[in-house]
Each structure stands twice: as C-alpha cells, then as structure tokens.
Amino acid sequence: MSNELLEALNILEQEKNISKETLLEAIENSLVTACKNHFGKSDNVKVEIDPETCAFSCYQEKTVVDTVEDPVEEISLADAHKVNGNYQLGDIVRVEVKSKEFGRIATQNAKNVILQKIREEERKVIFDEYNSKEKDVVTGVVQRYIGKNVSINLGKADALLTESEQIKGEVFKPTERIKVYILEVKSTSKGPKILVSRTHPELVKRLFESEVTEVKEGIVEIKAISREAGSRTKIAVWSNDPNVDPVGACVGMNGARVNAIVNELRGEKIDIITWDENPAILIQNALSPAKVISVIADADEKSAKVVVPDYQLSLAIGKEGQNARLAARLTGFKIDIKSETQARESGDFMDYENDYEEDDYDDDYDYSDEELAENERLADTEQADVQTEALDTEADENEAAGTENDAADSGDEQ
Template structure:
C-alpha cells in the first residue's frame, strides 16, 4: 500500500474516532506543504499543493504568468512553452505547471503527521472550551484538589478551575476530595485550554440553587425578580408568581422549610429572607425591610430614594446589625432608604403624600384621602440617602 493511500485511510480513522473532518485535515496539510515549498522555490505565493482525495497522491503546481520573455522562471512561463500545453494560452494568462519536487512524498508524510497532531490538539481544546462555555452562568459541582496559596484548585471533570480568594466566602474552609457547588462566572479560551472563573460569593449562585431545588422556579411559575447578597451572612430575594394559585414565597420555602433549608445548608448557614415582589416601590420597600414592621413609606421616584418610618421598638431590627438589613433592602429594591423611628419622624413631617402607605394608631392601613381622619395622628418621612 502506498503512503498516499495510507494517509487517506489514517485521516478517515481520525475523523471517525476524534470527530475531526478529514477535509479540514487535508486542507491544513495542503497549506503546510505550500509553506514548505518556500524552501524549494524561495517563495510560495504562486504555489498550490493538491492532495488527491482518493489515492492521497500529492502534486505541487506553480501558477505562472505567460510572458514574451521570461525573467523569473518561478513565476513566469514563455508564450511558446505555454502554447505547447494549450494553444489557447495568450500573453497575461495564468498557467498551472506541475513542479512536484523529488521525494516530496516523504516531506508530505512528515508534514501530515505534524499537522494532524496539531489539529487534534486544537480540536480537543476547542471541544473542551465549548463544553465548559455552555456551563457559563450556571452552577457546577467540583471536587476540591488542594490549596494554591490562598486560592483553591477545584476539578470540574476535564479541567481544573481556580477558586480565587476574592470569590471565596469568608470563613468557608474546604478539604481535598470535598464536593462543592460553584457558579461559573465566565469561560475564556486560551492556548492552554479553557480558563474558568468560578465563585461562591456571586448572587447568581443563590438563584441557580433555587432553580435546582424549587420546581416552580425551574419551570418559570415562580420568578426570582431581584437578589441582594452578602455572601456567608445573609441574602434577600424577591419573588413573584405567574400563577395566582401558587404562593411564590411558600413555594421557595417548601414544606416545613425543606427547600430553603437545603439551600441554606449548601451555603453553610447563610440566612435567606424571601419576600414578595411588588411593582409598587413603596410596597416592595416595605416587604424588603422584613422582618421589621413599617408604618409608612415615602417614595421619591426621580431620586430613587425613600423615607421609611417604623415603630420605635422596630428601628434596630429595620436597620439590622451594622446596617445589614437596610443595606440589603436598598440593593434589593434599587432605592436609597432612610429609616426613622416613629418618635424621630413625628415632629418633622405634617403632610401626607399621595404615593405613600400609612397606618393609623391601631395599625390599620390608610390608602386614600377618603379614609383619612384629621383627628388621628399619621407619620410621614422624606427621601434620604442610605
């Protein structure tokens, strides 16, 4: 069996086993052989290499311009010699002349081997990149390998990812062979293979965990409208339902808290507040400050700010430890929020704004002027930057 036929059969086998097109490999070999011809002819601009797709025979052609008098034999052919090939040739025409060097088959075999090895590596790298690129913005389960300084090497199957210190939750400690869920922030293609950025702190990790744990979130019945997270400590999520018969908060919490507790366990004790979403900013802000009770919410749409009044005994709860509850509520809603106690707000404000929520002294909500009683005391608040 000749070398050419062996080449064709070998490429067919590679196509079958590796999924790399035989035609792509042949074209790559032809291109590499054109470059190799530069050593023979001093240039390769006018050289074409053709590999017979059936028997693998390699032929080299030089494209030469028909001229009256030849000055460069590599790129030119005389009119007389051109007409010997075909009487129709005239000055200025391009003639393909076979110039296959001796022993070119051996050179071709060497180049073919180099090209095939390179192409296999490229295709495997590309395949690996595509595989992990499809996981971008999703969660993956990895196996902890070792600490690299303050970073953690995590095996994701075919490649290792580095969980950098900045993407780790403060206080979390992992041990080799431990399984861990990670959010894939991005995947970049490099000459050494895919570079994968993973995170344990990203808010979207919480969203993906809810999608995995809660059927109604996964199928779109319940939507997670907003997330605010301080990783390792507390997360607030706002949810809504596309089905009036499905309670979005209840669906996410699960029977006896089974669903949310599974996520809390995965996040190693991180607290999760689940609230109802509302298109009304005042209602949304009130919900976001849960578990604190709210007396009134004053919204300034232009400045994206809100003033909130709470009962005196609820002030510290509304603000939260080191301001965390108010801070997360502001991120969740997109509003700057100022929180005042009832006694702080009472001397300052007299007017009732039409876009606010109010409660009377008995805790009954007053939504419009018809329900307003001048003999009762109400509390209002202005806009404020957190």
C-alpha cells in the same frame, strides 16, 4: 497510509469534536509547506486530498517552454509530451511530486503543522463550549490552591476561583465538588482562561433556576437580588400565574428547595419576599422578618420613611445594619427606619394614630438567642435615626427599583 489517516481523522472527530474537513484543510496546508521546504518555492505547488479516502496528491504546475530556465516553474516541451502528447508551448502541466521526495525535515514539518492545528482546534472547541456557559452555573471539582486562589476542574478545562470571588471563611478540600458561577471566559494561546465566582448574586439566581421548576419555566420570576455572600441574601419573586404562590414555590415543601440552596452556600441565610410594583409594599416586604407599621415612599427621590414597632427596630435594622442594607439594595431606595416612639417624637408618624398590640405583630419567626439579645440591648437605649443608603442601582443589574401596584406578602427566612 490513506486508510490509517482516514481512521485517525474519524477518531479525532468523535473524541475531540474536531471536524474532519478542518483537519484535511490543515493537512493540505502542511503538505504545501513541505513542498515549500523541498523546492524553495510554493507559488505553483498544489495539493489535493480526497475527503472520502484521504488519498492525497501533491503536484507542481509548470509552464511548457522551449528552453527551461527555472526547473521549478517551467518544463520543456519534450518532458511535457512524456506526460501527455497533446501539450503545446504555453500550456500548464501538472507534475506529480512523490511524497518521499519531500525529505525527512519536510515530513516532520508537516506533522508539526498538523499537530499544531489539532491543538488549536481543541482549544477553540473548549473555548466555544465554556464561552456558551458564561453567566451560568457549573459544577466543578476542587484541585488545589494556587496561592490564595483555587484551581477548579470543570471537566475539559480548569477554572480559577480568585480570592476576591471566594466566600469569606470558605475552605475547600481537594476532590470536593462545588458549584460556581462562570464570570468570564477569555481566549489565550494556552487555551481558555475561565474565571468563576462563589460570591456573585447571579449564582443564587441560577441555583434557584436549577432547583425550582417554576423559576426555570418562567412561571415565577426573580425580580431582584441583594446579597452579602456567606451571610445573607434577599430575593424578590413574582408569579405570572395567580394560582402559584411565588414564595411557596421557592421555599418548597418543608423548605426542601431553599434548603438545598442554603446547603450549597454553606448555610447562607436566604430571605424570600414577594415583589410588588408599589414601592411602599415592596419596602415593607423587603424588611422582613421585621414587621412594619407604615412606609412613606418617594418614588422620585428614591427614598422612604419607615416606622416599625419599638421592639422590632433592631430586627428591622439587623445586625450591623445588614437587614436594612440588603433591603435598600433590593429595592433601590434609601430607607430611613425609625421606631414608633422616635417617629412620634420627631413628628414623622403622620396620622397613624391607631394603637397596636404586640400580639398583632407576633409571628412564628424563630429568633436566635443572638438576635433576641440584640433586640433587648437596642430596645433599652435611645436610638438615633438610622438611614441606610442604597448602593448605586445603575451600577448593578441585580438591583431593582419599584414603581406602583397593590399586593403584599412576607418573605421566609432560612
């Protein structure tokens, strides 16, 4: 039996990653439990297992007395001398208990305890493994829908993608492989409960870390992210190496790097802009792909007045205000966007008297038919002041506010 037990423990250690020492301790406890059931008492029951051979011995420690009143706790001097002739009254004698004496019920109980300990250790090992991956991205396989939630197999455990953490309109098929962000890992009696997300802004950050070597190595930093999952994301990046273009590194040759992330997110658009500690420059970059004439930022009030060319107003605001809203979240500023005409009429244009030509603001941005139509529609109407409130930056660690510096770059839109 010892050889079989040793072989079984070695297999469990290799396949289940459960230490042999932990299992031996569980077996010792189970044998003590078996003795409890057999003798009705356990205070004087001891078990020893050789960790090298798994040979075990179970014995009772009995006190040598003249007259035995409790045969479980005491032994007569005559019986003690049968074990060793040197024992005297008051000595403690170890009396070996043969395993066959435990009885069928006691043996089964010991087996159950061992199996329970193995299950507990398996759950603990799995919990520790996925708990260490909390706030990280993993690849899982879609299993099935549970109501409106989705069960995702991560290999050794299943995760739950709740409806609130799914991208609107995204539909999954069984056996489909997807990447998810581990929100939380909870320990339960039935094993770890793993909650994952497809909408969290950190999912985008982790995808860039895995796709862009410079981000993974810390050469390029992702300073801030604002996201409306399934539609558009803006990220602000900064390079710690003056020889590395942060935007170019994230975009990759011919857009290969960012396109891989866009594909994983089912076509979600990603604007990559250069981070700047000067809030005015940061806001200008954040409103990309729209061109900006001027930005007056109040760092104390966390507010900014932005003037854009008349024909760029609708692009700066974005469809249903999305571009301005994401820019506000990214920078942490409340942004008031006006066209040049509106700014002049309201007296907010200040001293920016230099005329501009539309050609000065042309770029190679590929406007969609929908965006061009929206531009024309809004350009033909009188636009009121548009204010976009930043979300509470203190409530979301992914939002960042600028301080002061001097640099500018444009983000790419995928």
